[in-house]
Amino acid sequence: MSAPSAVVVVGASAAGLAVAETLRRERFDGRITLIGEEPELPYDRPPLSKEILSGRWQADRARLRDPAAVDRLGLDLRLGTSAESVDQAARRVLLADGTVVGYEELVITTGVRARRLPGIEGVAGVHVLRTLADVAALRVALSTKPRLVIVGAGFLGAEAASVAVQAGAEVSLVSDLDAPLADVLGPELGAGLVDLHRDHGVEVLTGVKVAEIVTEGARATGVRLVDGRTVTADAVLMAIGSVPNTEWLAGSGIPTDNGVLCDEYCRAAPHVWAAGDVANWFHRGLSERVRIEHRTNAGEQGMAVARNILSAGRPTAFQPVPYIWSDQYDRKIQIYGLPRGADRFAVTKGSIVDRELLALYGKNGTVRAAVGINMNRALRSARQFLVTPTPWEAGTA
Ligand SMILES: Cc1cc2nc3c(=O)[nH]c(=O)nc-3n(C[C@H](O)[C@H](O)[C@H](O)COP(=O)(O)OP(=O)(O)OC[C@H]3O[C@@H](n4cnc5c(N)ncnc54)[C@H](O)[C@@H]3O)c2cc1C
Numbered sequence: 001m002s003a004p005s006a007v008v009v010v011g012a013s014a015a016g017l018a019v020a021e022t023l024r025r026e027r028f029d030g031r032i033t034l035i036g037e038e039p040e041l042p043y044d045r046p047p048l049s050k051e052i053l054s055g056r057w058q059a060d061r062a063r064l065r066d067p068a069a070v071d072r073l074g075l076d077l078r079l080g081t082s083a084e085s086v087d088q089a090a091r092r093v094l095l096a097d098g099t100v101v102g103y104e105e106l107v108i109t110t111g112v113r114a115r116r117l118p119g120i121e122g123v124a125g126v127h128v129l130r131t132l133a134d135v136a137a138l139r140v141a142l143s144t145k146p147r148l149v150i151v152g153a154g155f156l157g158a159e160a161a162s163v164a165v166q167a168g169a170e171v172s173l174v175s176d177l178d179a180p181l182a183d184v185l186g187p188e189l190g191a192g193l194v195d196l197h198r199d200h201g202v203e204v205l206t207g208v209k210v211a212e213i214v215t216e217g218a219r220a221t222g223v224r225l226v227d228g229r230t231v232t233a234d235a236v237l238m239a240i241g242s243v244p245n246t247e248w249l250a251g252s253g254i255p256t257d258n259g260v261l262c263d264e265y266c267r268a269a270p271h272v273w274a275a276g277d278v279a280n281w282f283h284r285g286l287s288e289r290v291r292i293e294h295r296t297n298a299g300e301q302g303m304a305v306a307r308n309i310l311s312a313g314r315p316t317a318f319q320p321v322p323y324i325w326s327d328q329y330d331r332k333i334q335i336y337g338l339p340r341g342a343d344r345f346a347v348t349k350g351s352i353v354d355r356e357l358l359a360l361y362g363k364n365g366t367v368r369a370a371v372g373i374n375m376n377r378a379l380r381s382a383r384q385f386l387v388t389p390t391p392w393e394a395g396t397a
Contacts, residue, residue: 004104005030008093010083011109012036015276017064018302019107024073026310033101034075037082041070046295048135050327051160059132086252105309108260108274112242120213121353124222127237144166146234149223151210153180155326157239161202162328172203172231186345192352200301209219259291265315266305274299285319296323334379337369337386346396349378367395
């Protein structure tokens with residue numbers, strides 16, 4: 001089986017760039033077409049809710065590579081235009097600008113977009129946080145030290161709350177869960193994070209859903225909660241999760257369901273692959289399908305797909321130890337593995353009260369995840385428990 005001569009990558013962000021760079025590093029000298037809807041060169045999203053929102057970095061520091069480094073890859077780069085459909089039989093992608101690009105191998109790295117409540121189109125003062133344009137708009141709002149309501153207290157909402165309150169905003173964080181992030185980290189650490197935000201002056205409203213955005217003359221003036229309360233605000237940030245960008249694949253025959261459905265090699269169909277936030281693949285080590293919306297995975301999966309494309313028909317299963325981090329105030333939360341669904345929890349070093357700890361999560365008698373809060377070194381050692389299946393008793397001894 002010979003190497004392909006033309007690879008098309010749709011989605012020019014962390015995963016897409018990793019595919020292109022790895023192909024070149026592995027000495028692929030055919031055509032690589034990288035198609036991106038956004039006009040900017042590929043940039044990194046984690047700094048958007050941290051260094052860029054706080055103003056510590058200018059926007060161009062988020063670039064994943066400088067223009068000269070992108071040039072050296074010798075790409076057929078199509079930015080500011082989106083892919084609209086795929087013809088699998090003819091192996092062609094149709095772009096919004098009317099052009100058609102042929103491929104031998106196609107990689108889908110179209111990521112996700114911010115989920116929005118219906119009925120907020122055209123309402124001023126309602127924000128999401130996914131792109132450079134989003135963060136620019138939110139920074140303008142923060143410069144007036146507004147009353148800010150953040151709807152959704154996952155990592156994104158919690159990070160934005162920590163930056164906004166430190167920038168002088170009056171922040172309310174609304175979560176439909178009893179403790180923010182309890183769905184990911186469990187109730188114990190979830191409760192600890194509520195205290196962290198309250199201690200910094202954030203009003204945290206838990207266990208309550210938002211019924212609607214309240215508006216006055218097409219401008220948001222707050223949110224109404226399902227229990228009848230209204231939280232007034234000058235600006236609203238919706239941080240209620242995301243939607244995989246797969247609509248453009250409708251009718252192509254490429255399977256989608258909560259992302260692009262792939263096998264353990266990240267292959268969705270003959271000559272079609274997916275990587276990054278949009279990929280829903282079978283993780284052999286975890287024996288389940290996963291779709292991971294985190295930065296490290298996007299890079300690693302992009303690299304894995306590039307190598308599988310060049311593997312001459314002998315692909316390798318992609319089964320990483322998932323890694324996530326989040327910065328809130330002066331705390332760095334890091335996670336190896338998937339704590340969600342664990343049936344055991346133990347703090348093995350430090351304490352929740354001190355907000356400095358190592359916690360292990362177990363399922364079916366083995367260690368399933370490790371979480372560190374400001375606990376770098378111990379967490380790195382605990383990663384070993386995820387690389388080789390480790391009995392719960394041995395991990396917590
Ligand atoms: C504000 C913020 C903070 C984050 N912080 C962290 C963090 O602290 N730690 C962490 O682990 N992760 C974090 N993440 C998640 C991380 O950024 C993502 O996992 C990563 O960006 C995924 O990369 P990706 O390339 O798969 O997708 P994306 O970055 O979503 O990129 C997909 C690209 O495809 C483009 N596209 C979509 N449809 C089409 C189409 N039809 N044609 C052409 N182009 C298309 C999109 O415009 C986009 O540019 C954060 C995300 C955000 C938004």
